[in-house]
Amino acid sequence: MIVIPGLIVVVVPILVISFFLMQFYNRCSVQFRRLTSKSLSTLCLFVQDAYLGADSIRTYNVVQNFGERACKIADYASEIHGFLGEIARNWREVEVQVVGIERVQEYINNEPEAEWRKPAKPLSERWPTKGRILFENFCFRYRPDSDLENFSNPGTLRIVEPASGTIRIDDVDIGSIGLHDLRQALTIIPQDPVLFCGTLRSNLDPSMSIVMT
Template sequence: MGMFQWGVRQSAEVENLMISVERVMEYTELEKEAPWESNKRPSAEWPSQGVIAFENVNFTYSLDGPLVLRHFSVLIKSKEKVGIVGRTGAGKSSLIAALFRLAEPKGRIWIDKYLTSELGLHDLRKKISIIPQEPVLFTGTMRKNLDPFNEYTDEELWNVLEEVQLKEAVEELPDKMETQLAESGSNFSVGQRQLVCLARAILKKNRILIIDEATANVDPRTDELIQKTIREKFAQCTVLTIAHRLNTIIDSDRIMVLDAGRLKEYNEPYILLQEKESLLYKMVQQLGKAEAAALIETAKQVYFSKTYPEVIQNGQVVIDSSIDASSGLIISETAL
C-alpha cells in the first residue's frame, strides 16, 4: 500500500513538472521583439525637444487580434502637457504601448525627427520615463531600486528622496538606502511605491514623461504631492498623462479624447468645454453640477492666464470691454 501511494504521488509530481516544461516551451516559441540596438543610433542628447508625432498609426497586440488604435494621427509639441482621457477600452494605454513598441505598430511614430521603428528598443525605451498605475519595485536594496546601474552619487539619491518627501521614511529603515526591500516592495504603501517611481523619473532627466493613471490608487495628499512635483520638475518636458480623475488633467495644455481606438477630440480644455456636444463636456457633466462647474472654472482660468494674462487679477478672470473673448476663441481654433 505504501509503494502504491508513493507511486501515485510521484506520478502527480511528474505531471506537474511536465506542465512547467510546457510553459517553458511556450516561451521559446514566442515571437521575438525587435533588436535592442540598431545601426541608426541617436545622439546622447536625444530627444532634446520632446516632439512626438503619430502618423496614421494602427496598433494591435497580436497578429490576429483586434485593432486597439485606428488611423491614429496627432502632433504633440515640445514641452506640452497633454491629458489623455476616454472610457475603458478607448485605447489610452494602447497609445503608450505603441510608443514603447510593446508590439510593433503599423504607421509611423516620430520623436524629434527619429522614426521609432528604426531605433533599437534600448535606445528608445531608456529615453522615455514612465510612472505606471501599478508601481514596480524590485527585490533588492532601495539604492538598487532608485539607481540599478550605479549612475548617480549618494548626494543625488538623497536629494531626490527629499524632493518626493521619502527621505525620512528611508532614513528610518534599518540600513537606510542599503535596506533589502520585500518582494514587490510590499513593506511600502502604494503611495510610497509611486513616489519611488517618481524619484526614478526625476533622476533620469528624460525629456518625455508618461504618467499612466499614476494617482488612481493613492490618497489625495500623495496625489497632490505628485502633481506638484511633476509641475515643478518636468516643466521643460513633454508630459503625457492618462487620466483617471479629470481634475488632474483639466489644467493641461491640451486634452486628447479617445473613443474606440480613434482620436475624437484634441484641443485646449476650455475650448473643448465650450462645445456642449463634445465628449469632454459630457464626461465633465457626468461628475455632477458642482464638480463640473469647478472644472470648467479651472479650465477657464488656465486658458485666460495663457491667452490673455492681462485679464487675470488676483486669480480671477476680469473681462475688459476692449477684449473680445469670443473672437479670441475663434482665433485660437483657426490657428490650431
C-alpha cells in the same frame, strides 16, 4: 465566457478531456486501494489467528516460526502500501513539473521582438530633449471582439508593433531605433503610478545616468 465568447471553444474540449482523465484516475485509485486493503487484511488475519491460537503456538513451540512469518507479512504489507503511495506521489510530481515545461514551450513559441540594438546613426545622449511625439498614419490591429484600449504607451515603447505608419519623437522614427536604446531613453508615468522605495529621481532614473543641471 460571456466576456470572451470564443473561450467556450477552448473550455469545452478541456472539460471533456478532464472528465475522461478523472474517470481513468478513479479506476486506478480504486485498484490501488484494493491492493492496499488486501495486503493489510492479510496482516490483520494473521495477527488475529496468532492471538486466538497463542496457547497452541506455545504448546507446539513454534513461536519463532510465527514471529518470522509475522515479520515477512508486515514487510509485504508495508512495501505494497509504500510502493503504491510512492507511485501516486511521483505521478503528481510529474504533473506539476510538466506545467513548467508547458510554460517554457509557450515562451519558445512566442514571436521574438525586434532587434535589441540597431547599427544605425547613433542618437544623441540627451535624446529626446523636447519630447515632441508625432503619429504619422499610425494604425494598430485589434483582435475581433476585443476591448478597445489606449495603445499610445505600448506603441511608444514598441511593446506592440504598428500595422502601418510611424511614430516620431523629436523628428526621429522610433522604428529605426533598437529597442534597448528606445526604452532606455523614455520613461512613462502611468495614471496610477507606483513608486518604489527611494526618491522620485531614483524612480524616474533608476540607473542615475542623467546629470542634473
